[in-house]
Amino acid sequence: MTRNQFIAILILLALVFVFPNIFSGSYILTVAIFSGINAIVTMGLCILMGYAGQVSLGQAGFYGIGAYVSAIMSLKYGIPVLFSIIIASIIASIAALLLAIPALRLKGHYLAVATLGFGEIIYIILNEWGPGGPSGFGNIPHFNIFSIEIKTPYQYFYLVWLIVILLLGFSLNVINSRIGRALRAMHESETASASVGINIPELKIKVFILGAIFASIAGSLYAHFVTFLSPSGFSLFYSILVLIMAVVGGISNIWGAVVGAVIITVLPELLKNFREFDVLAYGFILTVSLMFMRKGIVGIITEKLGEKRCSR
């Protein structure tokens, strides 16, 4: 982590600390919690897309595994929530490994379609075999550590956003480590980086698994907050929503994931009157950001700041 990034994290930490004390309404806090949960999924996709140059349309599948496995483990088998979350992310990473090994040998579009297929299979499984089928199930235990329950939006806000910051710091460290440099090298030229001894398939698989674990953790956090799950939130549309978040924020910068997730989560709440309009609006946002602001909001801002510094 560079000094600037460290300062940025401290600022975010301060914001997170202050936020629920200014906006204490449970509606605003709930939206903020969902923003945080989405930010975790998006960070995973951002590393995969922006740094490893691979696209996944199946993050909803890992998100669903995280939510369902963790919920079932804690509800049906009485496993402590914390362990359920860990079990869920282990299962998600095994699924990611099984998907990535064959798919990453292939080029370009294939991973996108393979992940899309994977996500839809998980969605069908949740519908057919998930408790309660399409209508879902409830009574999922709240999040707790050592019998301290965290369930009010106020408490959960802190939990989710502290995890966001933790994972953000972790991601920044990964990006600035040897692996991160290898990833950037790979993005520039796969052939050149392979020739200096970077094991490209292994690297891609690792990043893919990382993304799956992020999505799974977010799914578990979602399950233990709303305590009710149905498959509808884990369809292809969620995967695409995550893609929109990543693109709007900017895939070349991990901060973009957080910014994009917050914007895309808050936006529909602001546009509530246009209920029927939302899918169309999402489509336009994605199209326009892909065509005209490929660097994303954070990318554009950092570029502007950089220009200012140069001209000074």
Added chain:
Amino acid sequence: MFSVFLQFLFSGLTTGAVYALVGLGFNIIYNTTSIINLAQGEFVVAGGLLMWFFVESIKLPFIISAILTVISVGIIGYLIERLTIRPVKKADLLMMIMITIAVSIVLKGAAMFAFGKEPYGYSPFTEGEPLVIGGAIIQQQALWVMGITFLCIVFIYLFFNKTILGKAMRACAINPVAAGLMGIDVEKMITTAFVLSAVIGAIGGIAITPISLMEYDKGAMLTVKGFCASIMGGLGRGRGSVIGGFLLGIIESLTAGYIHSGFKDAVALIILLAILFFRPAGLFGSKEIMRMRRF
């Protein structure tokens, strides 16, 4: 017992015909541009919904409605290419695929906005007694679907093999730079490819809607299955995707009939993954050609 099997087989052939058409649409665009157009299924949805609009809502005669539908969807295909694909032509393929996803969401959103979430249908092309073969019943509309699909296949085969325009489009696929040097207007060929595959999708939509109804969110699944069909046959191979489409339709309908209807979509996806993993060149494709591809 056998008549039940035959029934599943016929219904599989009917849905398979649509998958084959979507798969063909994939191939047309892929062959001229190397882009996988993930909005392909939306053309089918647009075809079905617009046909309903012309026939049932403003009550135009059948033939005029069909022509208007095909033209409108063709225009949609044209606009997609002009507004989203051409301006970003220098972008990498990852960007291209994401743009086609974005377009598919726009189309889906527009369909939902204009038509709502209800399924739509209209009466079959011809009213009459269904055919009975070996105890299995075939609706007349199913024959229409298969007949139209067959005509489309023949038309596309002739177009790409016998006409100058079709041959020029194939040249663009093999080497766009060389094709350009030979005086082929590559941009025009790409536009033609988009219009053609939109039209093919629309025809599929018009034909299948009386049987299976059409709603705004069917596009994504059709895209996946059409892609599955074209990858079964080896991406870029027209005949392969037709066989793949019918095969997929049959497997799906047998699964729904003998195992469990909820798994019929899963089967297509599992086949898709299995082929991607074990035979990425397709059931009929060759590894050598696969290696030559740009992606």
